[in-house]
Amino acid sequence: MTSLSDLLPEDAIQLDVPVTDWRAAIRAAGSLLTATGVAADEYTAEMIGNVEENGPYIVIAPGFAFAHARPSPAVLRTGMSWVRLREAVEFGSPNDPVDLVVALAATDAEVHTDAMAALARLLLEPGADQRLRAVVTPRELRALITGEDAAGSEKLVPATDSGEQRPSGPIKILTVCGNGVGTSLFLKSTLEKVLNRWKWSSYVDVEATDTISARGKAGEAVAVLTSGEIAKTLGDVGIPVQVVENFTSTAEVERKLRDLFDV
DSSP: OOOHHHHOOGGGEEEEEOOSSHHHHHHHHHHHHHHTTSBOHHHHHHHHHHHHHHOSTTEEETTEEEEEOOOOTTBOSOEEEEEEEEEEEOOSSTTOOEEEEEEEEOSSSSTTHHHHHHHHHHHHSTTHHHHHHHOOSHHHHHHHHHHHHHHOSOOOOOOTTSSSOOOSSOEEEEEEESSSSSHHHHHHHHHHHHHHHHTOTTTEEEEEEEHHHHHHHGGGOSEEEEOHHHHHHHOOOSSOEEEOSOTTOHHHHHHHHHHHHTO
């Protein structure tokens, strides 16, 4: 199991970095991946190209962007970087402006899934956004993240009004992003938290995937959850496509599930 502390060393964190636009923000995060031996310079260009091609779907929550690209020869090993911007910048997303940019470089789509789940749990914690913006030093930020990774997420409680109606199951829901290695895992974690609360986890399987694979897997699923940009790229896949703006919002994901299942 790969943890956040394994992937995010202290020297891969920079706070209050001055940038002029979203490309410079990604370059700042990418330069840390290069400096720590995680990726070559070309990977930064690939992360920028991902946004240019697929839109700003990487802005998964208010003020928070998760920059990444597909595994490529430019990735030397799996790792992450974290940049807090001095002034927020626009990505063209409903979740703008962005002042926290995390970059991921992955050698494959599997090795980092535990770490992404831990980071998603951290972002779901009440008050997490304020704590992440209040830290003073990279060491303090890393301690905050490592502490969450060790302690786990808040205890889930069943929803009081969702236990009666359940899928006849088992069924599958796809969470989709441009590359299948980053933002779709955040949405998967949030969806699984809602399913756990509803006590639907035994009835619904959630699979994180990319746009290309999603078209082939749509026949196995009942719905897709994704961003507005990726929904446009997917087009008609023969099953409902629900657009989620804030990938870390259990309230928004719960509304989408209620729409899907008429709960």
